[in-house]
Amino acid sequence: MESPEKPAVLIVDDDEALLTQLRWSLGDDYTLGLASDRVGALAALEKACPSAVLLDLGLPPAPASPSEGLALIGEILRRDPATRVIVLSGQTAPDPAARAVGTGACDFLAKPVDTEELRVLLRRACRVARWEREFRTECTRPSVEVPPGDGTGMQVVAATVRKVAASDAPVLILGESGTGKEMTARAIHESGRRRGGPFVAINCSAIPETLIESELFGHEKGAFTGAHQQRRGRIESAAGGTLFLDEIGDVPLPVQVKLLRFLQEQSIQRVGGRGELFVDTRVIAATNADLQRGMREGTFREDFFYRLAVVQIGLPPLRERGEDVVTLAHGFLERFATEQGRRGLRLSETAEEALRGHTWPGNIRELQNRVRRAVIMSESRRIDAADLELTAPATPTGTSLRDARDTLERDLIRRCLEKHAGRIAPAAAELGISRPALYERLERLGLSRNPMGSGRSMFHSPELT
Template identity: 40%
Template sequence: MPHILIVEDETIIRSALRRLLERNQYQVSEAGSVQEAQDRFSIPGFDLIVSDLRLPGAPGTELIKLAEGTPVLIMTSYASLRSAVDSMKLGAVDYIAKPFDHDEMLQTVARIISDHEQATTSHAAAPRSAGNTAAAPAGNGDTAIGIIGHCGPMQELFGKIRKVAPTDSNVLIQGESGTGKELVARALHNLSRRAKAPMISVNCAAIPETLIESELFGHEKGAFTGASAGRAGLVEAADGGTLFLDEIGELPLEAQARLLRVLQEGEIRRVGSTQSQKVDVRLIAATHRDLKTLAKTGQFREDLYYRLHVIALKLPPLRERGSDVLEIARAFLARQCERIGGEPLHFSREAEQAVRLYAWPGNVRELENAIERAAILSESPEISADLLGIDVELDELEDDFEGACAPLGAASSSNEPTEDLSLEDYFQHFVLEHQDHMTETELARKLGISRKCLWERRQRLGIPRRKSSAAG
């Protein structure tokens, strides 16, 4: 059983991390500072050290030399991202931003321990071996990718990820907000030859426009008011690894021009500098916006768009992933049970139907938040549909919920014009015309579909059920 040392001065974080690791079959010791760790333990004797960057007394980076080859994983806040990258230059094996996702922490810990064991075994078996070859990613299938998804679109996406990851091609990930675009970027990085180098994630929408160029490309001393010292940018910090730019559609045009230079020439120039320097980064970008349309209207550089669009990966929204939504919901519920402790929780039948029926406009992020709220508020082991807090009228859930969504029929005897209307147009026209005097069952029967399918199409097209409806 791998033995991990946690060095963290905040008791709550330290205890939570310890419980998480122990539940996943790791032996754990802990300390509140570098000095305490030195006094209590033989630091090189651990399989992994997980340490906060900022500690009372000496910083967490002091553990790197004390570890004598044992890998050190640094935890830090997003605000201290550069310091975390600097710690990797000092020898830390990786960093993780707080507050960290539990799955991300477990995947990172497992990968580091596995890589260290492989390196140790290889060194013992071939001590005179020279050269540096990238290790192939361990395992295969969805486990290696780390994303739940058994529906057709997700399986197709996984196949593309496995094919694209080993290359250095730029990738553009497209999908609605909350669909998990950063998880796809992380999978591409972890399955690439750059997996042991840093992946720097930047949310372009979260950085003020006046600071974005300095944050990305760095600046020289005196480049602008307040620049009292030169600083490396996040592109430079990603040298040798992967740069993930989330919401790249929000990047200002000036910064887009600088980014294009990185992609074309493989070099950057800090703000206020006349000197360029080479960088080797793989760019993965993500957006929920239509960059092609933005390019046509002059809001996004067309040349940058084509540079980014070498490989395009499309993440389907949660409402199009069929039974995946329930599997994801159960995984989130299991994680919440671990976090809050106590007895295991499960969904009622009505709650499972509500999860399947609701359109989840906020996608996976909305689903996770709903389940976290329900798990916290639940007063029994069973999660009721009401606790999910979503707008689904439960009196409309019937036993035929699992029925297939049949094609739209032409069973209506009404005289609505159908010429030049798509099936979706026809559906919308029919429902809006008749929902005041027909029940949901009658509407579905006339359209030749199940009530489940009727509700799904309502959600997709944004046609709420009128409260004055005669449905019963």
């Protein structure tokens, strides 16, 4: 069984001296299997499932011809298409190289083998093989979704974070604004072996299209007007750590192509530069945009999406996280109360009920803001629904059915309008009534269109929308 630290590599060569040399130079970093002909190679493939195969083309019984090696490439890839085959050959003519790559080899090295070059190729090959396998496993099971509304959401997110932190595969985090995408990305970084390295976050929607490429990839001196000196990009700055690409849906198509290449090859070219730079950076991306729609409309590349979404984490909106809203509120309350020197503050029962009933368009960020404000503003030790600027849920009063129905209707309509910021059409659609019918009820129940009042609430800040 291959460990992530020591990927399995099979070497197929009939040259004993070369086998010995490779065993010495690669044995510390890889779990090596050795074979000297096609039959031996097939037997070794039965036993292990190598990430990469280093293959000599001229094998017995026909060592002077590439036919045995070429046939073996096909057999290796039929068994597992994720295996990376690197051909090592004494035949320097371009023809066998082209044929080997045409048959499915990922690279070609002429003998005598330059060990340093081989190390670079091998490291990259094993990494890509691992991702491809992880990707296929992920494709055959649903993406890591947090089950909505069962109150265990946070534990599931935490378990997912721990699981993906152990690998280096790219992660795509999806979720509405304020659901904790950046926080999840940081948690993945902090829980993995890269925690000592940098966490570099870049908001792709905040950078003008013309600058984003050089911001990410860096540039050489003189690459364009104004490039007075060489500059490292964010990808390079994140070497040894994690690059967080926020609002990935806003990356322009040409930059998507370059990023795709980086994900595949782990190497970049600075703008205006020629040389390839190997950069060991883990990529985590996030968005609240609908990438499926972007792909349908041609603004988001499908191949880029699949490379990026090796692991997908869907963060549910707060309104679907059941009791999490109360648990989170208690956590925030304790934190802010301590910060403000007001320990001992408590949430009243109606405040908890109001938290459960609110639709949370701004998700966790909105909750955090409401609790922070309540801690500052409340005059007693008990935080009530009003301190959170929430309406307590209705309890029907009176004895007639009509009174009870009016109270519940009033409450439902108020919440629905609040969710849709006072807009009649979507609120009516959600309530399942026509717009005139909604106007009629507002009038009859004595409700205003804007249930939050005149806009004095701090929750109308752009941070929430």
